[in-house]
Amino acid sequence: MTAFNVSPIRLPNFSRRIDAAESSAVREILKVTEKPEIISFAGGLPAPEFFPSAQMAEAFHHVVSTDGARALQYSTTEGHAPLREWIAQRMQAKGIRAEADNILVTSGSQQGLDLLAKVLINAGDKVLVERPTYLAAIQAFSLYEANFITVASDDEGMDVDDAERQLRENPDIKLIYLVANFQNPSGTTLGFERRQRLLQLASQYGVRILEDDPYGELRYRGELLPPIKSLDEDGIVIYLSTFSKTITPGLRVAWLVAEPKIYSKLVIAKQATDLHTNTVSQFAVHHYLTNNDADQHITKLRGVYGERCRVMLESLAQYFPTGVRWTKPEGGMFLWVELPSHLNTSQLLPAAISAKVAFVPGAPFFANERPQNFMRLNFSNQTPERIELGIKTLAEVIAQSELRNAA
């Protein structure tokens, strides 16, 4: 298949925002690592062998065969009303003060990022993010020509002292973006005192917080921490979550929680962006949630992913050379490895792929300056056996690289 090409006609330039955008390096890597013979820690995929496929097949069949006239029709921009009610109750159970009127169903959490940028960010506006931060959030905000102010992070998540310094020095910061639970890529979790302090800082400096929480339900050990949004009495936090990790991602059904003033803006933006989230998946998700024990399914996932996380941590301890550090996630899907600073993970990747193991180099997860000695490892999408083998192999690749460096 060759795509037809263009003629010599001189056409107008593309937009500045897209001319500045890079094709995702990670996306290109993922194409290579999809081959089954490669043990890939590169993607961010939930384990398909645990998808509730039979239940979802039943759910889709039921809603389309009994209620097709509504389930297949255009729908409201805000989302399917019974699903919004269900989500609002779920939010209340987490201590978040939300009614259905605060819930906007989105086409995946990625759309939540896009819509929030659309209603908030003028070209050049400042967004505060961690070092590292979620790659696709960088992409979403970059397309609205945001400037990033970055703050340090450690094993307890965002360094709030550094955040305060940046807020003081940059009074025009408009938004703080973070993943407080089991961050992507680092796997770290923001401690309770830091959550309180960050909210207080946002309030003091008049800045909104975007709390992106795709993994909150996937805690394998340690103490449950309240969402920042549950501490928010001033309506300054916008909260995102999704069914991608607890049911399945291919549905593209996620949601945001927001106070009325910004909510109405987000609805206008969503209407202009895709009219509404696909109706049939919303109906099927609601049917699944109300006719199955969704919490039992999540409990099962916690068991599976928790075991995979444990095996990866043990394998790292067993095989990885000294001088390498990694995070110890209490949940989620990722951990974050720091190699000695003279090593470059992008340069390491071809050797790893030759040895049939893959990871994502850490550089694209930094919004501004990009250190080269980090890698992100996903543990949700490989069996414990393959995780151990893959980590052992990766350790050998790193050791060989060190030998070459020493030579």
Add this chain to the structure above:
Amino acid sequence: MTAFNVSPIRLPNFSRRIDAAESSAVREILKVTEKPEIISFAGGLPAPEFFPSAQMAEAFHHVVSTDGARALQYSTTEGHAPLREWIAQRMQAKGIRAEADNILVTSGSQQGLDLLAKVLINAGDKVLVERPTYLAAIQAFSLYEANFITVASDDEGMDVDDAERQLRENPDIKLIYLVANFQNPSGTTLGFERRQRLLQLASQYGVRILEDDPYGELRYRGELLPPIKSLDEDGIVIYLSTFSKTITPGLRVAWLVAEPKIYSKLVIAKQATDLHTNTVSQFAVHHYLTNNDADQHITKLRGVYGERCRVMLESLAQYFPTGVRWTKPEGGMFLWVELPSHLNTSQLLPAAISAKVAFVPGAPFFANERPQNFMRLNFSNQTPERIELGIKTLAEVIAQSELRNAA
């Protein structure tokens, strides 16, 4: 349900683009007109009684139960490869030179509009549209702060002489947007010579054309005309179409056809916007298309909608007062009514709704100056009996308004 409200904390401004956006007046109207006792010509809904619900229920059940690990998983930004192949063949059958690599599956055509604006439009850039044009295109482009240059249209669609004048006077126009077949709202179709001429003008002035073709399959009479894209040898036309009108809208599965240079930009934009279109609907659509006679279904729709269109046209001729003009669509879902210039359709609407008939006032379909004496009527979503009754009632509402004006 009351949504929680905000505190006195002073938060940053919203973006300029969203501050300038209006909530859609049409959207508010549609909420009122959803009541079953109202004969609504206001919406743009396909007839749900003709949805292939049984076939789609089977399709969803089949793809999720037999291939859930893929159908429910994250997928590629470009779209499900077999579906893109199917679409490419369909495009070729229309004379459009496209391979699967030229097809980007989008979350509804609305997303096609959003993505194209995202990759093309800087704030203040000029987009040429008809008077009237598709309301949701105005909304999509407005959120990228486009300036609209409007050109006249008549019963044969866009006035290309006027278009040439505008292109000559505005050499910085970046994009021509139009619905060439059975336009929304006007129902008119761009003639063949005008298609050729418009393409030649776009080539001469170095401007892209966005050809939005949601209704092309729904022709009830008259001669089939080739898409402008099928005449395009220079890759300057981006073509949008959708399964919303030929299968069902709630799937949110549509596509665009573009040449490689802009295609790669659109993929980057889509990745940042929603990662990819929902996987399960793409699998189900492909299963439906390859296991059912989709063309026979479209033939059935043509029969049903053609009859409804004919009944509306006959009822208009029978009941509407002299001095009122309307278009005579050869396909699609809408026609366009011009009342005497002293009448205001927004002011007429409450009386119409009291009489249990609804329409959409024409003003929001104009990008710049907004004449008040037009209305859009949808004929796809009411039975012939209700269409006749509704038009008769609407004629009485207009006549009474004229009487009040005369008094």
